[in-house]
Amino acid sequence: MIDGHIHIERGPYTLDWIDRFVERAVEMKLAEIRLLEHNYMFPEFAPMYDYVCSRNEFIRDWFHRKAGFKDLHEYLDLVEKARGRTYPITVKFGMEICYFRESEDFIRYYTQDLGLDFLLGSIHYVDVFAFDHNADLWQGIDVDAVFRRYFEDSVLLAESGLFDGIGHPDQIRMFGHRASFPLNDLYESLAKALSKNKMYADQNSGAHRRSPDTADLGMDKELILALKNNGVPVITSSDAHCPEDVGYKIAEMGTC
Incomplete structure (x- = not known):
């Protein structure tokens, strides 16, 4: 089993901190873990968020509290140190990057020489709507329009x-909202695009851990079917932000 989406941001950039994630993964009988950081943790990526911060007070306040507090060079140095170690499981390092359609050139420029094992692209904002931050933010939102734009x-x-890869590709359902129209055509379009670009999809238990009363465990079965029919690899992930959550419900999710 793989846990392909684990954040290390809550600890120092030390090998001892990495060892705690590895130890937990071994306890959970995982064969591989993929450790990463959010791109917004690094000041180099701050300009990507100028638009959403300038137009949404909630996002602006959140960004100034959470973003820009890590050193990219220290992270890359840690990756190189860890690569010099022998672990009982496979350990890979990457970055999760918020995708904005206007920022493709920026992302390409700042990630092309990082030397990481993988880059995971994720949608966390629909225009300036932070859909997975707080359930109360959905009040007054046009659900159908948000779902369509998200996909x-x-x-x-x-x-x-x-x-x-693409991270948690239907996290838009986290707080229990559903579109009033079938999503099959959008699922199929996404699956074809992922297949064409040889990307994997992240079967992620994090939304369920964060909001168990409203979030399903893993992706919509119709989306999984579209991915499999188009030959898109699906890997399991916990979206853990601490060692204790590594492998969260991955065994159960793998069969759903």
């Missing part, structure tokens, strides 16, 4: 050629 942007993410 249209997901297709653009896949078509950009910037990423190895």
Whole structure:
């Protein structure tokens, strides 16, 4: 089993911190873990968020509290140190990058020489709507319009050629909202774009951990079917942000 989406941001950039994630993965009988950081943790990526911060007070306040507090060079140095170690499981290092359709050239420029094992592209904003931050933010939102734009942007993410995988591709359902129309055509478009660009999809348990009363465990079965019919690899992920959550419900999710 793989846990392909694990954040290390809550600890120091030390090998001892990495060892804690590896130890937990061994306990959970995982064969591989993929450790990463959010791109917004690094000041180099801050300009990508100028638009959403300038037009949404909630996002602006959140960004100034959470973003820009890590050193990219220290992270890359840690990756190189870890690569010099022998672990009982496979350990890979990457970055999760917020996709904005206007920022493709920026992302390409700042990621082309990082030397990481993988880049995971994710949708966290629909225009200036932070859909997965707080359930109360959905009040007054046009659900159908948000769902359509979310998957249209997901297709653009896949078509950009910037990423190895797409993170939690239906996290838009986290707080229990559902579109009033069938999503099969959008699922199919996304699956075809991922297949064409040789990307994988992230079967992620993080939304369920964060919001168990409203979020399903893993992706919509119709989306999984579209991915499999188009030959898109699906890997399991916990979206853990601490060692204790590594492998969260991956065994159960793998069969759903």
